[in-house]
Structures are given as C-alpha cells and as structure tokens.
Amino acid sequence: MKDRFISGYNDFVLPFVIGMSFILIYLVIGIIRVIIQLPAADRKKFFLSLINPKLWVINLKDIICDVLLHTKIWKRKPLLGYMHSSIAFGWFMLIVLGHIETWLFVPDRLSTFYYPVFFRFFVMETDHTLKGSFFFFLMDFFLLVVLSGVFLAMFKRIRSMMFGMRRTTRNQIPDRLAMYCLWAIFPVRLLAESFTAGIAGGSFLTRPMYWLFSNFLTNTYHILPTWWAYSTLLGTFFVLLPFTRYMHIPTEAFLIVLRNAGIKVSHPRKGYSIAQIYSCSNCGMCIDACPMMGQKKNLRFATVYFNRLLRRRNWARCEESADKCLMCGKCVAVCPVGVDSCNIKRSLRGLRAAPAPADYSYFTSYSLPEGVENSQEKVLYYAGCMTQLTPVISKAVAAVLDHAGVDWSFMDRDGGICCGRPLILAGRDERAQEMIRRNTELIRQSGATTLLLSCPICYKVFRENYDLKGIRIVHYTEYFDELVRLGRITLRNSGEKIVYHDPCELGRGCKVYRQPRRVLSAAGELVEAEKHHDESICCGGSLGSLTLSYEDRKDITLKALDNLMYASPERIVTACPLCLKTFSPYSPRKVSDFAEVVAQNMN
Amino acid sequence: MIDFGYGISPSSAINLDKFDRTRFEELAREEPDVLKCMACGSCAASCPTAGHSDMNLRRVILLLGRGREDEVLRMVSHCMLCGKCLIVCPRGINTRHLILSVTKIYQKK
Known part of the structure; x- marks a missing residue:
C-alpha cells in the first residue's frame, strides 16, 4: 500500500x-x-x-x-x-x-x-x-x-x-x-x-x-x-x-457533557437551552408520545415543532405551544436525546409572562391547627389544595394512619397555602418563593420529622424546591408500602382486578413506580395498562397546561381511560387527587384513590 | 321624581354607560370563557385563600363587567394559581388562564 x-x-x-x-x-x-x-x-x-x-x-x-x-x-x-x-x-x-x-x-x-x-x-x-x-x-x-x-x-x-x-x-x-x-x-x-x-x-x-x-x-x-x-x-x-x-x-455529545455537569435550563434560548434545541434530531418520537396528539389540530404543538420554532426565534408561536403543553413529561421520557423540553417551555413561560405584582401578605394569617404546634408528633400530613377537593382521600389516609397507630397530625385541616408547584409550572418561580417560605416556616414550627403528602404535584415541589433538611418528605404510596412491609398494616387480597394509573408527577416526575404496585398487588389482582410506567398517559387534568380547553382535556381523559381499560380491570386506581377528579366523571369503571383501596382492604 | 310607592334602590343601580368597557371587551376577545360565567360561586367557595384574603373569582368577573379595575387587580394579586377553581367550575372555564389574562390586560396603563 x-x-x-x-x-x-x-x-x-x-x-x-x-x-x-x-x-x-x-x-x-x-x-x-x-x-x-x-x-x-x-x-x-x-x-x-x-x-x-x-x-x-x-x-x-x-x-x-x-x-x-x-x-x-x-x-x-x-x-x-x-x-x-x-x-x-x-x-x-x-x-x-x-x-x-x-x-x-x-x-x-x-x-x-x-x-x-x-x-x-x-x-x-x-x-x-x-x-x-x-x-x-x-x-x-x-x-x-x-x-x-x-x-x-x-x-x-x-x-x-x-x-x-x-x-x-x-x-x-x-x-x-x-x-x-x-x-x-x-x-x-x-x-x-x-x-x-x-x-x-x-x-x-x-x-x-x-x-x-x-x-x-x-x-x-x-x-x-x-x-x-x-x-x-x-x-x-x-x-x-x-x-x-x-x-x-x-451537538449531542456537547449536550451530554453539559447535562452530566449538572446544568439546568435557566433561559429558553440561551446557554444550555441552545445545546438542547440544537440536539433535537427531529426524529418525531415525541409526536406519538404527546397525549394532545389525539386531535389532529394539536399536531403543531408537538415538542419537535416547538424546538424548531425556538431555533428560529418564532416567539409568538413558541409561546402558544409552551402555554398549551400539559408538562406531563412524556416527550422528555421518550426522547432519545433527552431534550428537557418541559423545563425549556417553563422558562419560556416565565420569560414571556406579563409582570404581575403579587400580594401574599395575607399568608401570615395561616397557621397550624390547634394542638399541632409544639407537639411531639412525628408525622405531619399536608393534603394540599387538590386533596382538599377530594376529601375521600384525606379521610382514607387518616383511617390508614390511625389503624397503623402512627403518631400524626393534619397540617392543613383548616385550609392551607398552596405548595407553589402550580405557579412554578406556569413559569412564575419568584412568586412561588413566597409560598415556599411560609410553608417551610409552618412545617418547621410543627417540629415534625416526616412530611407526608398525598398529592404528587406537592410531592415534587417539596422534594425539589423546598429546603427541609432533617425532615423526611414522603408520598403516601411510599409510606404505606413501608407500613405494609413493617407489618404495621396487613392487607387482605380482595381478588379484584385493579389497574394502576401512574400520575405524571409521581411517575415520570419523581420516579415512584414500584411502591404503589407492590401495595396494590397485595390488595387485589394488579394488571397493567397498555402504556404504563414511563409511558403512562396524562389524565388530561394537568395543571401544567395554561390554555388547553375543557373539550381538549376531555379528549385526553377519554384516551387515557381507553389505555387503562386495556386489560379490562374492575377498578382503576390512581395516586393523585387531580387524576381521580379528572377520571371520575368519564370512567366506565369505578375510579378509586390508592389510599381508599388500602383503607378498604386493611385487616 | 314621581313616587310610585316603590323604586330602584340607588345603591345597586348600575349605569353601564359610566364604565369604560374597552378592556373588558379586549379580555372577552382573548378569553371568551369569561362570558360563560354564571356566577355560581363554586370558584370562590373552593378557593384556598377564602377567609384569608378578599380574592373571589366570582366577584372578579362581576366587577370586571362593571369596570372596577383597581379592585380586581388587588384581588387577583392574591391568587396562588392553584387551579382548584378550574376543576370545580361547572362551566368548564379555564379560570387559571383567565386570571393570567386579567393581570396581563389590566396591568397595561
């Protein structure tokens, strides 16, 4: 040669x-x-x-x-x-x-x-x-x-x-x-x-x-x-x-280096985001994944087109797309490149948000219910806004906790401040800080060592945005699983065919998949939906979307229910008050919350 | 005025000509949902700020139509955007976006 x-x-x-x-x-x-x-x-x-x-x-x-x-x-x-x-x-x-x-x-x-x-x-x-x-x-x-x-x-x-x-x-x-x-x-x-x-x-x-x-x-x-x-x-x-x-x-190799360095999206079109949107290979996997795509008119809101518009700085259409997004995170989960589009959309919302002076001075009037303060109680239960709308959940949680003999107290029994996640989802991070500050104060005041949550939306924000060192933050699916494994509650198997719906914020958001399934399979015959775990379909009620109309949401709900009915279960179980609320009116089978199932099947 | 023995109580008489409704019309164009409100009050009843602040979405929509903008802006500044009103609304009004639009449109001087 x-x-x-x-x-x-x-x-x-x-x-x-x-x-x-x-x-x-x-x-x-x-x-x-x-x-x-x-x-x-x-x-x-x-x-x-x-x-x-x-x-x-x-x-x-x-x-x-x-x-x-x-x-x-x-x-x-x-x-x-x-x-x-x-x-x-x-x-x-x-x-x-x-x-x-x-x-x-x-x-x-x-x-x-x-x-x-x-x-x-x-x-x-x-x-x-x-x-x-x-x-x-x-x-x-x-x-x-x-x-x-x-x-x-x-x-x-x-x-x-x-x-x-x-x-x-x-x-x-x-x-x-x-x-x-x-x-x-x-x-x-x-x-x-x-x-x-x-x-x-x-x-x-x-x-x-x-x-x-x-x-x-x-x-x-x-x-x-x-x-x-x-x-x-x-x-x-x-x-x-x-x-x-x-x-x-x-670009993708550069994105991997940046991501592994622990960098997060801070501006929708600067720095890290540039690496993100240029790494989008336009493969289109996110189109099939998006729950909005059931309707053809929503095709243009797919993440792949959002990334493309953002590359061309078409702000008006980007904003429309970002406001429509449910933030269920499925496009991020299936993306082969791992483009963190939800956070890009969130920061875009923040950037484009009209200035809105907020007055949260009234937060000081919220306090812990009587008897909670200065007590030696270990577990503090924060129900959150959505659970307040579905008292069946908080009642079931209370029943399970009492049955297991847990020393607990109800933080927002008489109403409480929002956790701040809805504002963060809307891109208004600074406004959410006020809620985070006051809630942290109240939680610290209670002297609790464990914070129990029944809403995955709250759970995510408490885990990611709150500084609660020394306090264990736990979702009730994890906590009940622990109680079952410790033998503090025992479950009888009713033999009922149950399908479990992974709420977006709990599954893709916090990676809790195993614990609720383990408990449910002890309480009944657990079957899987057609798409589950990382690929579960949003119920349509998500607070992530700002502009999605009532009709479009209903379409998504029906699609998600179809997916859940895949193995013809007798009951649909979810672990999110919002999913419960959204599914209930349209479901062909009874929709129950995780806590309800546990409470019903306790020995 | 001739006294018929009955009359309209002056305190609740609304003269719509007195109010500048241009902003409300702008809002109604952007959020046609606002016209769907039947003032049932579910939003106000479920609001987590109830009893702690004067935020009341039913009242917000009512006052918008009457052009009482300053009061409205003060009320929506208390909103935590939690979305409870969105879920309970029997008319399917996108209340969260309505509140965002109200701040956007009425904030403009």
Missing part, C-alpha cells in the same frame, strides 16, 4: 475541505457562545466537570450509548434503533478505520485532514497484504451497515408505521436537502470506491462492483467524477448542517 500521487492532493477534495472548515468554525463559535451565555455558577460547574475523571467515564459511556449506539431507541423500537445506530456507528467506524489505515500505511499523510476520508483515491495497492484485506473487509462491512441504515431511512419516509411510528416529522426544505445529501453520500462513496478498487484494492462489496462495471463501463473515466460527487455531497451536507435537523450529530 503506497501513495499514488506525490502531492497527495487533488482538486476534488476542495468542496469537502470547505464544508468541513465551515462546520468546524461554526461549532467552535457555537460552543464558546453557549459557555459564555451560561450563568456564572453553571459555567463553574461545567469547567469543574471537565477535570473530574469520574464524569469523564460517565460522559464517554453516555456518548457511546446515546450518540453512537442509540441504546434508548433500541430498547423501545429495535428496528428504528438499528436504523439510527447503523448510520451513526457505521459512519463513525468508517471515519475511524480511514484514520487507522492512513496511520498504518501512509503515516506522513495523517496531518492532512481530508486524506483519511478519501484514502482509497490516494493510495494504490502494492501486493495483497493480509493487513490490507483485513481493513478492506472492515471498511466494506461498515459501508454495507451504513447502506442498510440509509435504505431503512428511505423506507421510513414511505411507511413509518413499519418502524412503530404512527407519525413522523414534517421536514422543511433545508432538512430535505440535507436528508437527500445524506442518503446519496454512501451509495456514491460505494461507487467511487468501486471504480478505484482496481487500483486501491477492495473487498467483498467493492471488488465485485469493480468487475461488474468493467464489463460495460470504463472504470478509469468514472473515477474522478464520482470522487468529485462524493466530496461535493459531503461538503454540501456540512454547509447545510447548522440549518437542519442534522445539527444534532455534532
């Missing part, structure tokens, strides 16, 4: 070099901009993460799993996973192998960055070395892998259902152009390498193609034009990259 040209250069590399230089400069500027726009504390976190060897290992693992192998898509939809990983991993291996070949056979050319890409054009085979045939085989193998992925990608545009996707993203013109370039790059590469296979050698793919072509084409005449075409396609693709969905290819 040796150099074919003394100069090691041909004019056809120019389009590639131009495209590559453009995208590299663009990326460097982009990364610097993101880092500058990060708030000072986050910037410090980012730089600290770069010197942490433990994070390096995690970053590397995440980059290999998410960027190259797409393990998250494999788990959900294997064929789709193969399509993505074949292109990503195959292409990556082609680049790596090209460099290894150059390093092994013509090491002095390694400094020219186009040489490894067009390796087969610049070298000629001297004899059939074993090393050469090994690499030729690998190159042809990975080219075949990429080609199979490209073929699947083309087929996906025609029949996405085969890949388990009911709907895919509507592409716009730059996206389409880049997509056609991407589709063409690898077949053209195969042609180019086949025409040069007589000189540079080939393997199971390129060599037979070479012999085939030599029967009716003069191979040597086609060498340069196809290499020109290959280089031009690459160059065009790279120049189009920043304006298309394919920007996720270089």
Whole structure:
C-alpha cells in the first residue's frame, strides 16, 4: 500500500475541505457562545466537570450509548434503533478505520485532514497484504451497515408505521436537502470506491462492483467524477448542517457533557437551552408520545415543532405551544436525546409572562391547627389544595394512619397555602418563593420529622424546591408500602382486578413506580395498562397546561381511560387527587384513590 | 321624581354607560370563557385563600363587567394559581388562564 500521487492532493477534495472548515468554525463559535451565555455558577460547574475523571467515564459511556449506539431507541423500537445506530456507528467506524489505515500505511499523510476520508483515491495497492484485506473487509462491512441504515431511512419516509411510528416529522426544505445529501453520500462513496478498487484494492462489496462495471463501463473515466460527487455531497451536507435537523450529530455529545455537569435550563434560548434545541434530531418520537396528539389540530404543538420554532426565534408561536403543553413529561421520557423540553417551555413561560405584582401578605394569617404546634408528633400530613377537593382521600389516609397507630397530625385541616408547584409550572418561580417560605416556616414550627403528602404535584415541589433538611418528605404510596412491609398494616387480597394509573408527577416526575404496585398487588389482582410506567398517559387534568380547553382535556381523559381499560380491570386506581377528579366523571369503571383501596382492604 | 310607592334602590343601580368597557371587551376577545360565567360561586367557595384574603373569582368577573379595575387587580394579586377553581367550575372555564389574562390586560396603563 503506497501513495499514488506525490502531492497527495487533488482538486476534488476542495468542496469537502470547505464544508468541513465551515462546520468546524461554526461549532467552535457555537460552543464558546453557549459557555459564555451560561450563568456564572453553571459555567463553574461545567469547567469543574471537565477535570473530574469520574464524569469523564460517565460522559464517554453516555456518548457511546446515546450518540453512537442509540441504546434508548433500541430498547423501545429495535428496528428504528438499528436504523439510527447503523448510520451513526457505521459512519463513525468508517471515519475511524480511514484514520487507522492512513496511520498504518501512509503515516506522513495523517496531518492532512481530508486524506483519511478519501484514502482509497490516494493510495494504490502494492501486493495483497493480509493487513490490507483485513481493513478492506472492515471498511466494506461498515459501508454495507451504513447502506442498510440509509435504505431503512428511505423506507421510513414511505411507511413509518413499519418502524412503530404512527407519525413522523414534517421536514422543511433545508432538512430535505440535507436528508437527500445524506442518503446519496454512501451509495456514491460505494461507487467511487468501486471504480478505484482496481487500483486501491477492495473487498467483498467493492471488488465485485469493480468487475461488474468493467464489463460495460470504463472504470478509469468514472473515477474522478464520482470522487468529485462524493466530496461535493459531503461538503454540501456540512454547509447545510447548522440549518437542519442534522445539527444534532455534532451537538449531542456537547449536550451530554453539559447535562452530566449538572446544568439546568435557566433561559429558553440561551446557554444550555441552545445545546438542547440544537440536539433535537427531529426524529418525531415525541409526536406519538404527546397525549394532545389525539386531535389532529394539536399536531403543531408537538415538542419537535416547538424546538424548531425556538431555533428560529418564532416567539409568538413558541409561546402558544409552551402555554398549551400539559408538562406531563412524556416527550422528555421518550426522547432519545433527552431534550428537557418541559423545563425549556417553563422558562419560556416565565420569560414571556406579563409582570404581575403579587400580594401574599395575607399568608401570615395561616397557621397550624390547634394542638399541632409544639407537639411531639412525628408525622405531619399536608393534603394540599387538590386533596382538599377530594376529601375521600384525606379521610382514607387518616383511617390508614390511625389503624397503623402512627403518631400524626393534619397540617392543613383548616385550609392551607398552596405548595407553589402550580405557579412554578406556569413559569412564575419568584412568586412561588413566597409560598415556599411560609410553608417551610409552618412545617418547621410543627417540629415534625416526616412530611407526608398525598398529592404528587406537592410531592415534587417539596422534594425539589423546598429546603427541609432533617425532615423526611414522603408520598403516601411510599409510606404505606413501608407500613405494609413493617407489618404495621396487613392487607387482605380482595381478588379484584385493579389497574394502576401512574400520575405524571409521581411517575415520570419523581420516579415512584414500584411502591404503589407492590401495595396494590397485595390488595387485589394488579394488571397493567397498555402504556404504563414511563409511558403512562396524562389524565388530561394537568395543571401544567395554561390554555388547553375543557373539550381538549376531555379528549385526553377519554384516551387515557381507553389505555387503562386495556386489560379490562374492575377498578382503576390512581395516586393523585387531580387524576381521580379528572377520571371520575368519564370512567366506565369505578375510579378509586390508592389510599381508599388500602383503607378498604386493611385487616 | 314621581313616587310610585316603590323604586330602584340607588345603591345597586348600575349605569353601564359610566364604565369604560374597552378592556373588558379586549379580555372577552382573548378569553371568551369569561362570558360563560354564571356566577355560581363554586370558584370562590373552593378557593384556598377564602377567609384569608378578599380574592373571589366570582366577584372578579362581576366587577370586571362593571369596570372596577383597581379592585380586581388587588384581588387577583392574591391568587396562588392553584387551579382548584378550574376543576370545580361547572362551566368548564379555564379560570387559571383567565386570571393570567386579567393581570396581563389590566396591568397595561
């Protein structure tokens, strides 16, 4: 294997070099901009993460799993996973192998960055070395892998259902152009390498193609034009990259590094968010996931289109989309890149919110009910606004606690202050601080060591936004599970067929899935809904949405009930007062709260 | 005035011509739901601020129609946006967004 040209250069590399230089400069500027726009504390976190060897290992693992192998898509939809990983991993291996070949056979050319890409054009085979045939085989193998992925990608545009996707993203013109370039790059590469296979050698793919072509084409005449075409396609693709969905290819790795550094969204279009929205691959998984998509008119509110609008700074439409969102978090759960769109939407709401002076001076008039203060009680139960609307829950909780002999008191028996989560969901974080402050005061005053909650909305905010060091914050599903396991309450199995609905804020929000199921399977025959755990469907009552109308909510509720009726249960059980309230009027089966079931089946 | 032996009590007489309703019309365009309110008072009854502040959504909607904007702004500034009124509203009015719109529209000077 040796150099074919003394100069090691041909004019056809120019389009590639131009495209590559453009995208590299663009990326460097982009990364610097993101880092500058990060708030000072986050910037410090980012730089600290770069010197942490433990994070390096995690970053590397995440980059290999998410960027190259797409393990998250494999788990959900294997064929789709193969399509993505074949292109990503195959292409990556082609680049790596090209460099290894150059390093092994013509090491002095390694400094020219186009040489490894067009390796087969610049070298000629001297004899059939074993090393050469090994690499030729690998190159042809990975080219075949990429080609199979490209073929699947083309087929996906025609029949996405085969890949388990009911709907895919509507592409716009730059996206389409880049997509056609991407589709063409690898077949053209195969042609180019086949025409040069007589000189540079080939393997199971390129060599037979070479012999085939030599029967009716003069191979040597086609060498340069196809290499020109290959280089031009690459160059065009790279120049189009920043304006298309394919920007996720270089951005995703950067996003992973930022995410692992523990940075959170603070502005919808600055710093971390830029890395987020440019990492959106527009794959469209979030379209099928979104509970609003049952109605075609809501399609435009899908997260993928929101990200696209935000990239173009179309504020008015972004705001409409953000206000509509239920914040159920399902699009985030299914997103293969993990774009934290809920928090981007939340911060956008805050940014676009009209200034509203709030007067919460009346909070001082709320106090703990008599007898709670200065008592030695250990468990403080905070029902929250939504449980106040569904007294059946607080009564059941009280019954269970009394039965188990728990030393407890009812913090907002005579009414209380909202936990602040609804305001945070609406993007009004500063206003929520007042509630957080007063509630913290009241909780501290009670001297309790455990704060028991029956509303997942409250639970999330108490866990994330309150500073209650020394006080254990626990949701009643977790607490009752503990009581059952400690033997403080025993349950009899009624044999009733029960389906459990994962409330968004409890499941996706706080990752509590196991405990309620464990308790319910002791109280009855637990069956699963069609979509459960991470993929459970929002009940439609979510406080996350600001503008969703009553009718649209009803549509979502019916869809969620359909999903729950999958295994024809006799009773639907949920662990959220809001879900209970939303489901009850439309449900074909009795809807009960988790606490009710426990209270009814206690021995 | 001729005394018929009965009359309209002056304290509850409302002269709609006295009030500037442009803002209310702007609100009604953005939130047509506000016209659906039948003043049942479910929102006020379920409100967690009841008894602690003068926030009363039923009254807010009533006063909006009468152009008593300062009172309304003071009342909605107490709102915690918890959404209880949204859930209990028998007319399916999106009360949370209504309150946000009220602050947005009436805040403009």
